[in-house]
Amino acid sequence: MEHEFTKTIKTIIENKFGDVSEQIFTESPLILYLNIKTKSANKGSKSRGSFANLYAIYVLVEDYFLKNFHQSEMYSDYEGAVYTHIFNRQRELPFGQKLQNHAFNHRLNEEFKRYFPTCDFIPVLRNPKTSRYWFNENLLKVKIQENVHNISETVIQIIDAYIEAKRDSFEKFLQLCKDAQRLTEEQVREFIKQIVAPTVDARIFEIVSYSILKYYYSDRSIYWGYEVDRLQQENLKLFKTGRTNANDGGIDFVMKPLGRFFQVTETVDMNKYFLDIDKIEKYPITFVVKSSDSDIEIKCKIEAQARKQYSINAIVSRYMECIEEIINVAILIERFEEAVAKGYLSNILNEIIKQSRLEFNYEDEEENLAVELLETSFEDE
Numbered sequence: 001m002e003h004e005f006t007k008t009i010k011t012i013i014e015n016k017f018g019d020v021s022e023q024i025f026t027e028s029p030l031i032l033y034l035n036i037k038t039k040s041a042n043k044g045s046k047s048r049g050s051f052a053n054l055y056a057i058y059v060l061v062e063d064y065f066l067k068n069f070h071q072s073e074m075y076s077d078y079e080g081a082v083y084t085h086i087f088n089r090q091r092e093l094p095f096g097q098k099l100q101n102h103a104f105n106h107r108l109n110e111e112f113k114r115y116f117p118t119c120d121f122i123p124v125l126r127n128p129k130t131s132r133y134w135f136n137e138n139l140l141k142v143k144i145q146e147n148v149h150n151i152s153e154t155v156i157q158i159i160d161a162y163i164e165a166k167r168d169s170f171e172k173f174l175q176l177c178k179d180a181q182r183l184t185e186e187q188v189r190e191f192i193k194q195i196v197a198p199t200v201d202a203r204i205f206e207i208v209s210y211s212i213l214k215y216y217y218s219d220r221s222i223y224w225g226y227e228v229d230r231l232q233q234e235n236l237k238l239f240k241t242g243r244t245n246a247n248d249g250g251i252d253f254v255m256k257p258l259g260r261f262f263q264v265t266e267t268v269d270m271n272k273y274f275l276d277i278d279k280i281e282k283y284p285i286t287f288v289v290k291s292s293d294s295d296i297e298i299k300c301k302i303e304a305q306a307r308k309q310y311s312i313n314a315i316v317s318r319y320m321e322c323i324e325e326i327i328n329v330a331i332l333i334e335r336f337e338e339a340v341a342k343g344y345l346s347n348i349l350n351e352i353i354k355q356s357r358l359e360f361n362y363e364d365e366e367e368n369l370a371v372e373l374l375e376t377s378f379e380d381e
Contacts, residue, residue, distance in 0.1 A: 003039040005165065012157050020144045028151060029116045030057075030123070030139040031158075036115060038162045053111060055090040056103035057123060058159045060135035061152050062089070070140070070150045080132025094163050104133060170356075173204075177353045181346075188345060192336065192352070198292045198329055205290045206264040207359060209332060210253055211351035213262070213288070214238040215344035216335040217255065224257060238262075240355070251280065252288075260324070266290040268298055270305035277322045284324040288332065295326040 009031070014021040025031055037054055060081060069075040086104070090096045109122040125134040140152045180191045194200075196208050217236040225231040237256045253262035263276050263285050276285060289298055302323070306316045327335070339348060 001036060001039070003035075005038045005162065006035055008161050008165070009035055009038070009158050012161065013151075013154055016154050016157075017149060020147075020149065023144050024142050024149060024151065027144070028139075028142045029112075029119045029121075030155065031142075031151065033112055033115060034155065034158050034162075038158070051093075051095050052099050052103040053108040054159050054162065055093055055096050055099060056108045057135070058093070058156065059086040059089045060124065060133060061140065061155045064135055064137070064140070065152045065156060069137070070152045075134070075137050078134065080127060080130070080134050083131035083133060086133060094167055174353065174356055177349065177356065180349060185340075185345060188349060189337075189340060192348065193333055195352075196329055196332055196336070198290055200290075203359065204356075205266070206252060206288075207355045208352055209264055209288050209327075210238065210240050211348045211355060212332060212336045212339060213253070213327075214351060215339045215342075215347050218344070219342060222258065251276075251285070261285045262288055264288045264290075268293070268301045270302045270309065273302055273323065274306070274319050277319055282318065282322050284322050286325040286327065287323060288327045289329075291328050292330070293328060295328050295331060298326050298328060299323065 010021065010025055013024055013031070017024050025035075034054070034057075063081045063086065064070065064075065067078070069078065083101075083104070087101060090099050104124060104126070109124055112123050113119075121136045121138045123136055123139060125136055126132065140150055140155070142149045142151055176191075180188050183191065192208065192212075195204055196212070214237075217238055219235065221233050221235045223231040223233050234257050236258065239254050239256065241251055241254055251261045252264045254260070255262070261280065261283065265272060265276075265287060266289070268289070268291065273287065276287075277283075289295075291298060293301070299320075303316065303320055306319060307313075310316050336348070339345075
């Protein structure tokens with residue numbers, strides 16, 4: 001597979017290995033894996049970054065390289081990297097502040113085996129009793145004819161280049177959002193509609209969806225209480241419950257005081273919907289779906305898959321009843337237009353900027369001050 005960032009990978013390898021660079025690229029499973037995982041580098045910030053598995057590789061190979069094992073044959077006697085050290089190190093890297101331990105423990109190895117089922121080696125080796133970790137040195141040595149080439153430094157350089165590309169693309173996206181504050185209302189509306197299109201990345205879609213729905217619901221209120229003659233009025237508030245695409249098994253948004261759950265997805269795979277429903281013991285969920293299909297079409301597709309997999313109508317019905325609502329792209333845009341009509345356009349744009357900065361751990365004192373905008377006025381059309 002070749003993509004735009006492949007050129008960068010090949011240039012880095014060529015600078016290090018010269019005439020044998022093409023062979024190293026094609027014969028190293030690790031390099032090929034990096035090539036697969038970095039395909040989003042030059043597609044803009046709306047393309048999902050692959051940081052967790054790459055950073056697990058990075059910190060273990062960095063530990064190997066900095067201790068000069070690439071220049072010795074002593075790695076087999078190494079006591080291993082301390083888990084807390086490599087875990088903290090990944091969180092020091094750009095975009096890595098909220099990463100968990102899944103890549104170290106199983107996710108990287110499982111994905112690597114899916115891509116390279118015939119490879120004899122897995123990347124991460126660990127001793128659960130001592131919490132010590134190693135990178136499989138066999139994947140860092142590439143034999144070309146009679147010569148063995150150690151690619152540890154090259155691996156670090158490739159991931160560094162990927163980080164820089166993603167940082168650059170994010171900064172451009174953030175700048176686009178900030179520039180939009182100086183556009184006319186109509187131009188801003190069109191800009192936001194573009195970044196909820198079915199073709200954008202799920203991470204940005206989730207951020208924009210939250211920003212729209214937060215203000216769509218914000219002026220709606222309910223009356224509730226424990227006694228009929230002592231009811232209180234409260235506006236609906238939508239809360240974001242975690243990181244986007246975190247694979248943490250959580251629910252994306254929750255609404256107070258109704259206790260309504262929202263899950264954002266880009267698939268129409270019945271198993272994903274039913275898994276989310278099972279997570280919370282069949283509590284009703286609203287699904288926000290990155291799809292141009294109508295809400296009726298999406299629900300019909302899910303039900304058709306369910307009826308094919310389950311032969312019992314009662315089981316299918318029980319799951320389908322838990323789908324409280326489906327909000328597709330068209331419905332999301334309708335709700336965006338309603339929120340804009342009520343004067344929330346600047347709030348939505350500022351929320352997108354705020355959530356993007358939080359999501360990508362973009363920290364800079366001057367920028368932080370600039371983005372603390374409570375009100376934004378648009379130029380007259």
